Each structure stands twice: as C-alpha cells, then as structure tokens.
Amino acid sequence: MLPPVILGSRTYLGPAYDLALLKIDQVYPRVTVNQIFLTGKKYRDCMDLAADSVDWSAAVLKNLSLDSSSRRCRATVFVLPGCMEMWEIYPLATQLDLLIISSVAGHTPVIGKKAPTWISTSCNSLTAYSHLYIRLTEKFLWQTLVIITDLGANIFFSEFSRTLYGDFIRRNSGYQIYQENFNTRTGAPDYAQILNRINALSRVYLYFGDPVEFRRMLVKAWELDMVKGEHVYVVMTPFRFTNRPGAGYLTWENRDKDDNMARAAYRSVLIIEPDNSVYGSTTSDVQEKYYADVLNRSQVDYNYTYKPFEPVTPHVAGTYNSLTILAQVMEDLRISDKEEVWQSGKELARQFMNRSFLTDLGETYIDPSGQRDPTINVNHLDWNSSAIRTLFVQRAGSMTLDVVAEPQWPSRWPPPDVPGCGFRGCLPQGRLATINGSVLMSLLVVITVTTIYLRRARLRDLMNAFSWEIPDDHLQQPEIKNQHEEVLLYIAEHRLVYLSALGAMPLISDNRGHQTSTRLVLNRSMFRLLKNVMAIHYPNINRLIGVTATPTFCYLVSEYCTRGSLPELLSRMTLDVDFQASLILDALKGLQAVHRSALQCHGHLSARCCLIDSHFTLKLGAVGFHQLRYSYSRDMLKNGTLIQGKKDKPTAQAKNDVTVIARIALEIIFQDESFETITNLVSVEKSLTQRKSFPIGRLAALLPIFSSCWSDDPTRRPDIHRLVNRVTTVLRSYAKGSSLTQRIIRRLEAYTDELDHQVAMRTHDLLEERKRCDYLLWAMLPSEVVDELRKGNTPEAAYYTSTTIMFVEIAGFGTLLYQTEPEEAMVFLNEVFMKFDELLDQYDVYKVETIKESYLVSSGVPRRNEERHANEICCLVVSMMAAYSTMFALCFNATTTLRAGIHSGAVAAGVVGRKAPRYCLFGDTINTASRMMSSGEDGRVHISKSCADLLRKYSRLHTEERGTIHVKGKGMLQTYWLRTTANAK
Structure with missing residues (x-):
C-alpha cells in the first residue's frame, strides 16, 4: 500500500473504489465485479511499484482463464489509478488484447496507435489542453510565441510543452515558436537574463513549470516593466492543491515583501485549469454527498484525514468514474448480448470512444482517441477581490472557446502579437535620418554577422538547455x-x-x-x-x-x-x-x-x-x-x-x-x-x-x-x-504454437526456480555464519545470557549463596618481560592461557576473565551445582599445575611458576554494559580469593577454611593446614595448602 502522499496509493483512492463498487451493486445488480488489488507496503513510490507491475500482472493472469470459451460474457480489465505502472503494463495488455482503463492521461499517438485497448478518464488530456491553446491563440491572433519550460518541475509539464510545440509546428499556419528551457534542479535560473532574451522575441509567453518559480519570474518581470499590459503570461495548472477562498494553485499571495509586486504582475496572467466539475465537489446534492463520503471513508477506513482546505483531487474522481462508466458499458453489452465484443479488448475499448457518460459526478465524455475530454477554464485574477474569475470556457466535446467575461487588462485588450515599433522599441526622430543613410552601406555586413551570431547563439542556447551535466x-x-x-x-x-x-x-x-x-x-x-x-x-x-x-x-x-x-x-x-x-x-x-x-x-x-x-x-x-x-x-x-x-x-x-x-x-x-x-x-x-x-x-x-x-x-x-x-x-x-502468456509463465517459473536455489544457498550460508557467531558469543558469555540477549531481553542479575572462586597467576612474569622481547613473552602467555582454556571443558567451571597474567575462574556461577564447586575448582587447578610443569616449566630458564588462591562464599553476578557486554562477579568472595593468591607462595595453591571444609565433605583431595596468618584487609585467617602432584608431601 503506497503512502497517502502518492496520489495513486490505495490509501488515497480506496474510498473511490469502495463508493464505485457500492454504486455498481445498487444500480447494476446483474453486473458482477471481482477485483484483485495489486498493492504492497514495500513500495515507496510509483517507480518502485512500476518495476514489479508486469510480473504481478503476469502472475495474476496465470491463474485466470483467458481462452475465448471462458470469456463469454466476461471481461478481464486492468483498472489503474495512474503513475508509471500504467506505462509498464499497457504493452502487455495490448498484446493480450485486454482492456486497460486508467485515471492518468496519455499521449494521443500512444493511446490510439500503440495501445488501442487503452481508455483514459483523466482530466489532464494533452489533446484537450492543446486544442485550447490553439483556439486561444487563433482567437486573439497571437502567432509569435515563446514556450517557457522548467525541466526540473513535474515531468507532466515537460511532456506537455513538447506536445504543444509539435502541435503548433504541424499546423503550419504562420506560427513563429521559440523555446526557452531552464532546470531549477541544477540551480537557480537567472530570470532577468531569460526575460530580456524572450522580450526581444515575443510578447506572448506560455509557461509550464512550478508555480513558485512562476511567481519569482513575474516579480522580476515587474522590475523590468514587462507587466504593464503589453505582455501576456499564459500558465497552466493541472491540479488545485487548496480550496482556500481567493487562492488557487497559482496565487500572488505569499505574505512576504514581494506580495504587492506579485499582485500587480498577476494582472497580466491568464490561468488555464480544469473546471471544478473534475473534482466532483459541491455542484449538486449528489456530488456534495460523494465529497462527504470520500472524506469520511478516508478517515474511518484508511486512517487518512484531509487537512483544512485540502481538496479531493481529480485522481479520486477519475478513479470513481473509471469503474462507473465501465459498469455502464458492461450492462449495455449484457443487454445487447454481443459475444464478439466480450472476446476482444479493442472492441471493448470502442464502446467507450466518442461517447458521453452521465455519472454522479457529472458528464464524462470520452473522445474518439480514448481520452476524456474535460471542461477547461481560462481564468484571470480579479483586481478588486484578488479572487479567480473565469473568462473563457472550452466545454467537453465541443472544442469551442465560449466567452464568459472580459478580462481586466492593464491596457487595451487583446495585446497585439507584435508591438507597433517591433520587439526592440521605437527610435527617436532625430536619429532616423542617420540610420537610413547608413543602413544601405552596412546591410551585407549585418546580414553576414547576424547569421553567424544566430547560429552560434542557437548552439549555445541548446548547450545551456541540454541537461547533460550532473553535479x-x-x-x-x-x-x-x-x-x-x-x-x-x-x-x-x-x-x-x-x-x-x-x-x-x-x-x-x-x-x-x-x-x-x-x-x-x-x-x-x-x-x-x-x-x-x-x-x-x-x-x-x-x-x-x-x-x-x-x-x-x-x-x-x-x-x-x-x-x-x-x-x-x-x-x-x-x-x-x-x-x-x-x-x-x-x-x-x-x-x-x-x-x-x-x-x-x-x-x-x-x-x-x-x-x-x-x-x-x-x-x-x-x-x-x-x-x-x-x-x-x-x-x-x-x-x-x-x-x-x-x-x-x-x-x-x-x-x-x-x-x-x-x-x-x-x-x-x-x-x-x-x-x-x-x-x-x-x-x-x-x-x-x-x-x-x-x-x-x-x-x-x-x-x-x-x-x-x-x-x-x-x-x-x-x-x-x-x-x-x-x-x-x-x-x-x-513460436507459432506458443502464446505470449505461456512464454511469460515459463520465464517466471524458471526465475522462481533460480530464486529458490539462491534462497537455499543464502540460507545455508546464513546458518553457517550464525554457528560461528554463536561459538564466539558462547566463548565470551554464558549460554543462558546469550539466549536472553538474542531475545532482546536484559539478563537479570542473580545472587549465588555458595560458589568457589579461584585466581591463578604466573609468578615471575613481570621479570620475564624485562629479560625477553615483548613478542616472545606474549606468545608464551597466549600458549599458557590457551592450554588452560582447553582444560576448562573437563570440569563444571566458568572462565570469568583474564587480568594481566592472572586467570579468574568460578564454579557454581552462573550454573548452580549445589556444593560440588570447591571440588571442581581444586581438581582444575591440580590439572593446571601438572600441565604447566610438563609443558612450560623449562621455558625461559624456569623463571616462572604458578601461584593460585581459592575461596568459597557468596557472590552476585550479572551482565554489565551494552557495547562489548561482560559477565561480571561482585562481592567480598572475589576479594578474599585474590588475597589468598597474593598471600600464597609460588608453585603452591593457597585455600581458605570455607573451601577446605567443603573439600573434606565432597572430595578425595587432601589439604595441609598452614595455620593462622594475617591477610591484608581481612585480619587473622585460618588457611590451608592444597596438596598437588607438584608439592604433595
């Protein structure tokens, strides 16, 4: 489902679909509509949706029967709200001979020749607007024109300016057309230079571009005295984005220092825009009900609330008309029972052409090319109220320009096509004789220089207008x-x-x-x-x-x-x-x-x-x-x-x-x-x-x-x-025995098989990578903690009443650093600790961390094991002593040995930190174990009385009483030596 800001999204057009389907059920009960909506939340805009629209349509058509026998009194129709997906689907619909009806406009040659099954209900018909421009210029005898286009604005303006230029040229009726292009995306245009250039070419300017930029250009025109009635600015607005009284889509009011200049400049502007009927609003009781239903359904069913003065755009009305006139055609065909029409999208399209349809929103006329012909107004700014007033109207289906009111123009109306003194202005009488005397002598030189200059200037203008450079x-x-x-x-x-x-x-x-x-x-x-x-x-x-x-x-x-x-x-x-x-x-x-x-x-x-x-x-x-x-x-x-x-x-x-x-x-x-x-x-x-x-x-x-x-x-x-x-x-x-649909389906099936293979390979790679990640996590944190962190939970801290903590230190390592190279000492330390890590797997212990040359191990935390923790730790340290004496005692001239301290007691444990989290132990038991190690002797294991008491109950290991000694920070304590193979007596 596209966001509401996209005019073709279901959120925006959903009320139109619902109201149209409800109307069809009430008025045409014999017409059954089965709709399949192709939408998706992942699509950010119409370009993304268009990329997949053909694949979606082919997948849907794969499940539909399209043979002639199954299409009796049945039609498969594409109904598109508009956007780029329409341009992607129409070649497929044309080849399959399926009807496509959309609320977006299309170029007449494309609709009539390349897409004969396409019908458009959009009010933005290029043909209708082009006819109005031609009728307007013919009515006021304007033949020297400048078409001004902002290439950085909506693509509709660029497309229409090219279409209009071609229509003027094809008429071959004495028109002199100039083009002036600029791109506001690549930089701010120099309007003073542009206006001075076009002022020497024409007095009638047709503008296609952003309305904000148009207001800036008019303010500059006011500064250059180009808004006193001799110039005409004709501007087109395909949509009105506000219903605020006195303010159309094009407005002089911006509440800044240029408002007075803009208001005066807008007196020389003619505004071309569609009639209010295309919005489906407030012209009858039925249309008022439709307008209210759209606002209500948008808020209740689609969670979209219109802002103050925000109009219901013609996209909504066009979508509603698409379905209602489609139902009228289907009802007529059902009554006439024309079987051959149901089987052809081209024949179905002809049922719409050159025909008027009466809907709840007024009259909708489809011209012979398949496009809607809307009613278009030529408006002007009222000098007194600054409101929009209608001057001329081109009604649907007539292609004539009816006069409603006369414009309030700064000077005589209509302005002449060519000023009396030409585009350069009149010369003083005193200089006229001098110029007449010299013009014959310099005529050949002027013609030659002018020709060269114009050729170079034209090439220079093309180079400036040609958008080739990307910043x-x-x-x-x-x-x-x-x-x-x-x-x-x-x-x-x-x-x-x-x-x-x-x-x-x-x-x-x-x-x-x-x-x-x-x-x-x-x-x-x-x-x-x-x-x-x-x-x-x-x-x-x-x-x-x-x-x-x-x-x-x-x-x-x-x-x-x-x-x-x-x-x-x-x-x-x-x-x-x-x-x-x-x-x-x-x-x-x-x-x-x-x-x-x-x-x-x-x-x-x-x-x-x-x-x-x-x-x-x-x-x-x-x-x-x-x-x-x-x-x-x-x-x-x-x-x-x-x-x-x-x-x-x-x-x-x-x-x-x-x-x-x-x-x-x-x-x-x-x-x-x-x-x-x-x-x-x-x-x-x-x-x-x-x-x-x-x-x-x-x-x-x-x-x-x-x-x-x-x-x-x-x-x-x-x-x-x-x-x-x-x-x-x-x-x-x-390929005679293979249809286009079958070839598309085969390609989709081959692509699906390839995707399945790619997904299986990526899934296997993902699982292998996850195993490696799990191994690293389990090596750094307890498995219970890893499971909680993966679920997104914060592991809770816990209190353990009975645990055993051991510190093991490589005595003499500081002296070793001074006697050897640092690299050799670090290799030795890494090999010792790696050997200790291997021994951990044989016992119910957990490695907490390494601190310099010390090795901290616990048992009974984080996994509780009753009172076996003292035995597990002491058995581990015996293995460490034996392994160290076997593998490393002869290294570095026997300058190092192991010293260990063990104590049993209560600790608190939990995960600390979000970045590089660590499982940390807290409590006096940690300090006492550290004091046991520091107050012990090299090559021996020093244990506390609490640890010795547990060993007598649950272990075969033997201890030797050391006596009562003074321990820093603890006072007088009764301690013991643990007998190992290295120091047993």
Whole structure:
C-alpha cells in the first residue's frame, strides 16, 4: 500500500473504489465485479511499484482463464489509478488484447496507435489542453510565441510543452515558436537574463513549470516593466492543491515583501485549469454527498484525514468514474448480448470512444482517441477581490472557446502579437535620418554577422538547455560493491547508476602559477557527440544519463541494471531455449538501434557490455563510450575550451560489431565464454563441430546464420538489419504454437526456480555464519545470557549463596618481560592461557576473565551445582599445575611458576554494559580469593577454611593446614595448602 502522499496509493483512492463498487451493486445488480488489488507496503513510490507491475500482472493472469470459451460474457480489465505502472503494463495488455482503463492521461499517438485497448478518464488530456491553446491563440491572433519550460518541475509539464510545440509546428499556419528551457534542479535560473532574451522575441509567453518559480519570474518581470499590459503570461495548472477562498494553485499571495509586486504582475496572467466539475465537489446534492463520503471513508477506513482546505483531487474522481462508466458499458453489452465484443479488448475499448457518460459526478465524455475530454477554464485574477474569475470556457466535446467575461487588462485588450515599433522599441526622430543613410552601406555586413551570431547563439542556447551535466554532490557511494571491471556503482537521487571513467580532469594554472582543476567545458563537436549518444532511447539500450566531473576525474553516468552483465547471468543459472532466444533478439535489436542512430556503430562491443535489467531484458551498455573517450583524450585544453580531435570513420567498425554480436549469440546458445577467443571462420566451424552433441534444440537453425558473420571479407558479412530479419524469421517459425502468456509463465517459473536455489544457498550460508557467531558469543558469555540477549531481553542479575572462586597467576612474569622481547613473552602467555582454556571443558567451571597474567575462574556461577564447586575448582587447578610443569616449566630458564588462591562464599553476578557486554562477579568472595593468591607462595595453591571444609565433605583431595596468618584487609585467617602432584608431601 503506497503512502497517502502518492496520489495513486490505495490509501488515497480506496474510498473511490469502495463508493464505485457500492454504486455498481445498487444500480447494476446483474453486473458482477471481482477485483484483485495489486498493492504492497514495500513500495515507496510509483517507480518502485512500476518495476514489479508486469510480473504481478503476469502472475495474476496465470491463474485466470483467458481462452475465448471462458470469456463469454466476461471481461478481464486492468483498472489503474495512474503513475508509471500504467506505462509498464499497457504493452502487455495490448498484446493480450485486454482492456486497460486508467485515471492518468496519455499521449494521443500512444493511446490510439500503440495501445488501442487503452481508455483514459483523466482530466489532464494533452489533446484537450492543446486544442485550447490553439483556439486561444487563433482567437486573439497571437502567432509569435515563446514556450517557457522548467525541466526540473513535474515531468507532466515537460511532456506537455513538447506536445504543444509539435502541435503548433504541424499546423503550419504562420506560427513563429521559440523555446526557452531552464532546470531549477541544477540551480537557480537567472530570470532577468531569460526575460530580456524572450522580450526581444515575443510578447506572448506560455509557461509550464512550478508555480513558485512562476511567481519569482513575474516579480522580476515587474522590475523590468514587462507587466504593464503589453505582455501576456499564459500558465497552466493541472491540479488545485487548496480550496482556500481567493487562492488557487497559482496565487500572488505569499505574505512576504514581494506580495504587492506579485499582485500587480498577476494582472497580466491568464490561468488555464480544469473546471471544478473534475473534482466532483459541491455542484449538486449528489456530488456534495460523494465529497462527504470520500472524506469520511478516508478517515474511518484508511486512517487518512484531509487537512483544512485540502481538496479531493481529480485522481479520486477519475478513479470513481473509471469503474462507473465501465459498469455502464458492461450492462449495455449484457443487454445487447454481443459475444464478439466480450472476446476482444479493442472492441471493448470502442464502446467507450466518442461517447458521453452521465455519472454522479457529472458528464464524462470520452473522445474518439480514448481520452476524456474535460471542461477547461481560462481564468484571470480579479483586481478588486484578488479572487479567480473565469473568462473563457472550452466545454467537453465541443472544442469551442465560449466567452464568459472580459478580462481586466492593464491596457487595451487583446495585446497585439507584435508591438507597433517591433520587439526592440521605437527610435527617436532625430536619429532616423542617420540610420537610413547608413543602413544601405552596412546591410551585407549585418546580414553576414547576424547569421553567424544566430547560429552560434542557437548552439549555445541548446548547450545551456541540454541537461547533460550532473553535479558531483548528487552522487554518493553506496555500501555494496560491484564486480564489473572499470565501473563504479553509485547512488544518484535515490537510485543506483553506473559510473564509467571518461578521463582525467584537465588542469590549468591560476595567476599565481598554481595547478587547479577546471570545470568540464564542451566544445561544439564534443557537445554534438554527447547529444547524439543521449538521444538514443530504445528498450534494449542502456541509456546514458549524463556526465559528472569531480576535481580529479570525469565520469559517464548511465542506468543501473540490477541483474549484472550477461557473463554473470550465464554463470548463475541455466537458461531455457525461450530465454536464450529472447536474449539473442534483445542483443540484435539493441545493436540495430545503435547502427540506425547518428553513431552508426558501437565501437567497443563485448559480452560485458550486455547488461540484464530487473525484467530480464538485455540492454547494450557503453553505447558511444568508446567514441566519447577517444574524443576526450584527443582534446587539448586551451583557455578553458576543449578543441576536438580527429574522428575515425564508423563503417569498418559496424562490420566488426556484427562479428562480435554473433559471438555473443553463440555464448548465449552454448552458455560458454570460450567463444571470446574465436577470431576467424575456421575456428568457428571447428568449435561448432566439437559441440554437435550439445542440446540446443530449435536454436540449431541459427548457427549457419551466425557463422556467416566471421567471413574474412567484411563486405560478405550481413549487416545488422539483414541479420535481425533472418534470425526473427527463424524464431517466429518455431513460436507459432506458443502464446505470449505461456512464454511469460515459463520465464517466471524458471526465475522462481533460480530464486529458490539462491534462497537455499543464502540460507545455508546464513546458518553457517550464525554457528560461528554463536561459538564466539558462547566463548565470551554464558549460554543462558546469550539466549536472553538474542531475545532482546536484559539478563537479570542473580545472587549465588555458595560458589568457589579461584585466581591463578604466573609468578615471575613481570621479570620475564624485562629479560625477553615483548613478542616472545606474549606468545608464551597466549600458549599458557590457551592450554588452560582447553582444560576448562573437563570440569563444571566458568572462565570469568583474564587480568594481566592472572586467570579468574568460578564454579557454581552462573550454573548452580549445589556444593560440588570447591571440588571442581581444586581438581582444575591440580590439572593446571601438572600441565604447566610438563609443558612450560623449562621455558625461559624456569623463571616462572604458578601461584593460585581459592575461596568459597557468596557472590552476585550479572551482565554489565551494552557495547562489548561482560559477565561480571561482585562481592567480598572475589576479594578474599585474590588475597589468598597474593598471600600464597609460588608453585603452591593457597585455600581458605570455607573451601577446605567443603573439600573434606565432597572430595578425595587432601589439604595441609598452614595455620593462622594475617591477610591484608581481612585480619587473622585460618588457611590451608592444597596438596598437588607438584608439592604433595
């Protein structure tokens, strides 16, 4: 389930679905709707959901019967609320001939030609808005226009500005169209420079971008005296994000120092926005009830409360209309019993086109192309109340511009298309005779200079508008590592990208002679080459996003393919025949697109360049990188400008591309990288003969085709277009008995098997790693404590009334440090304590810690063992004495020996600390055991009376009375010696 901030989320649109289904049950009881919601909490935005939408849809369709017999009086329909998932699913719906109805707009050529089963109920129809702009300019005789686009704003604005520009050009009715683009994401635009430039071109400006930036531009226009009635600013707002009285989505009021200037500037603005009917609010009692139901259900059923003045957006109304008009069509078909219509998504789509539907939210008209034609208003700011007032209306289905009111304009209305004195202004009378006398003499010079200047200025404007540079602060290196050679993996704007090295940044000298790095500057030739590379948009091409420059190096930034390169895929899984055929066709079509582009060749093709995305689509990477690196390396730095080097012709390289793509195809067929070493036709035929028994099935018919690509005469090798046609013909002849759905299902099943294998391997690795972690934890803490910490609990401290504590010290270790090297002394200490650790497993004891050369051991804590703890500790120390005398007594000239002290009593124990937690013991018993050791003798075990009493009851070990001695901090105590093999008497 997407967050409420996403307009296509179920949280936001759930009330619309519920109300529509309830309405269908009441009005059309014979129409049964069985819905399957495809949602997920893991998706942060529409891009994430779109990545999996095709796989989800294919999995759902796998469980549905799509044959013609089962589709009688039944239809399978995709209902999409909008976002990028619609663009991912419509090719699948078109191939399966299924109806797709969405509340998001689409371009008319895409809907009408590429997606004939697509119907849109969105109020943001590009066709309807384009008609309004054309009718508006025709009504007021405006033909010299400037289209201003903020490329950093919502993608809808960029898409619409391109569509509108194309519609104006196709009309060929005397329009003079200029384009002015800037990108607010890459930096704050210089509005003064932009306004001065467009002021010399036109007086009518069509703005598409962020409303906040539009207000800033108008304030600057007020400072330049460009809002006195001679200029017209036409701005479009597809949504209204507030219902506050007197404030639309575009408003002059910001409660700052610029409010008065903005209010005056807005008098020269025409606002184009959809009519209130698209929001489904307050135009009738039924719509008021719908509006109230949406607000109530959002809060009660979906835990989403609308803020004050927050409107119910057209997405909600469009989703409601999608289901209600779908039910009307299904009811009509049920009554007419047209069986052939139910079996075709195209025929179902035609039932919606060029038709008006009456719903609770008003009239919804779907035009002949399958898009909704909404009612759109041209509004203006009222001078007195500063409220929005409607001037002109383009009603649904009419495409005419009706006049509602006349605008309050600062000067005469409408402003002329071209001012009386032209765009440069009038000249004083005194200078007119002088200019007339000199104009004939300088006419040829002016024409020549102007032509050169305009060509250079146009190229300069294109270079400034072309978004190719990515600031290096937009990239951050992630924690994961990538295995590709010479490729770094980075995160750019919350997505992964590839960074490929272009070359080192050039250095220049400043005024003091210091070497400094310079910002990357492209000359014309380098710019054209980069523009040609970035202009290649094809499903089987890994797109170049841009260029980023660090202080020391320059990188090419391209899209990230989640499944790595082709060799990595071949090493991970075994491909079936359908999958192999799909990858081969993807590689061929990708190279065909490269050869058809301005590059005409790839230049550095290899299997490593074949990348696999999340949909298992093969994409050719590094397209144009070889040419860019060659040009960059041949450039010389001169005053901050790069001078282009000489280029090689791509004709011969294109033939080499064909040979390489044939080698890649054979690697896919045989899943063997040894074809990388094959260089001639003889080697190919020999290699294929050795693999005659390899099971490749129907792909065997492709081997003669690819063998011809190794001809010694390059002219006899087939070009990529002929190669694609021959391979497609062979594969099509074998695919007649297999439907698209079956191939998708087989690919999903193969992918599922591979995922199961990967999960099993990762689970095994995880268990092994967990065992190692458990071993380390159990060596550091008691097992009971480890279990509590793993559950997230804090182990409770405990009090033990009867325990035995022992300190063992290597006497003479301090002297040893002065007589030997520190490394040798530490090796000796480590070997002694490791031997002691081995002895612990034989007794019911717990090693607490080591302190310098001392070794602290307990018994009876943390595991209670009644009163056997004294015996366990004493048996352990006897073993320690025997092991030390056997293994280490002769080391270092016998300068060290063991000394031990033991005491039995009560202690408290618990875990201390969160970072590197330790199991610590507390109480006077610890201090007494330490005093027993310090007051003892080297080579002997000194024990207290409490410990000796327990040994008499529960042990066969013998003690020897030492007598009453003075112990520091304890006074006079009765103590004993423990008899061991080393000191028994």
